[in-house]
Amino acid sequence: MKQLLCIFSSLMLVHVLSAQVNFDVLIRNGLLIDGTGQPRVKIDIGVRDGKIAAMGGLGGATATQIIDATGKIVCPGFIDVHTHIEGSIQSNPSAANFLFDGVTSLVTGNCGNSAKDLNAFFQELEKLGIAANVGTLAGHNTIRSEVMGSVNRAPSAKELTQMQELMTKAMKDGALGLSTGLIYIPGTFAKTDEIVALAKIAAQYKGIYASHIRYEDHRVFEAVEEAVTIGKEAKIPVEISHLKVAGKASWGKSEALINKLYEYRSAGIDVMVDQYPYTASSTTLSTQIPDWALGGGNDSLKIRLANPKTKAAIVAEMKKMLAESGAENYSFAVIANCPWDTTLNGKSIPQVTQKQKGETYKLDDEIETVLKLCSRGPRVQMVFHKMGEEDVKKIMQFPYCMIASDAGVASFGRSMLHPRAYGTNARVLGAYVREQKLMALEEAIRKMTVLPATRFNLTDRGQLRPGKAADILIFDPNKISAPATYDQPHAYSTGMEYVFVNGIAVIASGQLTGKKPGVILKGTQGSRTP
Secondary structure, three states: OHHHHHHHHHHHHHHOOOOOOEEEEEEEEEEEOOOOOOOOEEEEEEEEOOEEEEEEOOOOOEEEEEEEOOOOEEEEOEEEOOEOOOOOOOOOOOOHHHHOOOEEEEEEOOOOOOOOOHHHHHHHHHHHOOOOEEEEOEEHHHHHHHHHOOOOOOOOHHHHHHHHHHHHHHHHHOOOEEEEEOOOOOHHHOOHHHHHHHHHHHHHOOOEEEEEOOOOOOOHHHHHHHHHHHHHHHOOOEEEOOOOOOOHHHOOOHHHHHHHHHHHHHOOOOEEEEEOOOOEEEEEHHHHOOHHHHOOOHHHHHHHHHOHHHHHHHHHHHHHHHHHHOOOOOOOEEEEEOOOOHHHOOOEHHHHHHHHHOOOOOHHHHHHHHHHHHHHOOOOEEEEEOOOHHHHHHHHHOOOEEEOOOEOOOOOOOOOOOOHHHHHHHHHHHHHHHHOOOOOHHHHHHHHOHHHHHHOOOOOOOOOOOOOEOOEEEEOOOOOEOOOOOOOOOOOOEOEEEEEEOOEEEEEOOEEOOOOOOOEOOOOOOOOOO
């Protein structure tokens, strides 16, 4: 350790300023975890003009604000590469649920859904003022819907050209890459070649391809292979979103899945993944209905359900989907938010069915509940308890796995949302690092900082080095905790004493400051030959 400190101090020597120089912020005696995975070292950090100005022995330096971080961890702000903040950050620009969880940079536009006009979206956020930094991907579903609506067919040559033009504009506006949601309408109707055509454009602008893959159940290997094929053909780095093996029938397959990822990487495919540390997912109830039944939107679904023969085919396929997942009924499905009847929030599909049908109901009655909820109108958000804990742990230990919430900006106390919106990073640091010792603290922080910064080409974030942006966390590793649960999800993570975004404290002494120093994180401006 002493030798490592000497080497580190020597590397930083050129950046250490004299004792006469003032800083905006001076953090003394902290235990630095720089984001690279290297062991912690005791060091001082000086911040000026939103950047890290000096690191090393700054004993005589002065500053406007001096923080004694003795015994505390000082590390880069966390980068959450999988969020859905469109429509929620506008009403809650402080994004408090993310800040208390240590997140200083958010990447949105995931699962194929993004703002239609990225330039307008960026301008809106800049005018509003945001507490955390924000970048976005360009959503394939958004682009396809703009050109084709929700029809179930391949695009014509003209339509594909229109989609490519929209993708090019998005990348020029600063998108970080292309995202797909191949489990959602209309993305589920797209063939691989369509996605490759758009991914090639993202590659020209040094973007990445991030995918909510087509299947996450027993067909997950097939879905991962498709994502890898897209990466190979488009010559673009691949990010598999919230990797999981869903359904009891697939539990235990995570080890084989990870081994397959190692094989792809050994073959030269640049593929990584992200994950939230929970055994439940959260998405829309409509994912429980066959894709073909959803084409054309709600009106088309209602027409199909009104036809007895077509409805019978839908019901039969839903039963098949349940059986293949290893489930006997919909007890795994809990309503997080029903827009038109919030009394249903927190209730499972069997509980809703029982209230309507009484004690002696059948699976057909549960399916009827699902169909009625889905055809009613606005989408019903769910929490699906479908993963195994051991699979979650194995995926988390994969060296190329980032930690990401798959959440939006939470309105405190509203709806029975997934606890990942509040506690993703703190849960990893508290439950899996401190309590279960699944990995070292340095490794967990690497998965939240340097790894996502590198993957998404955020060159000035994710690492504490002179010249980098001063996104900095100070916390006690013995106190970091995620009290949010499925039954009581609205609970901020605890333990973050200071959170700095671009050198400005957004949390100080454990309290929100109300400051909004966040900036827009844009992709590379200028194309390249893939």
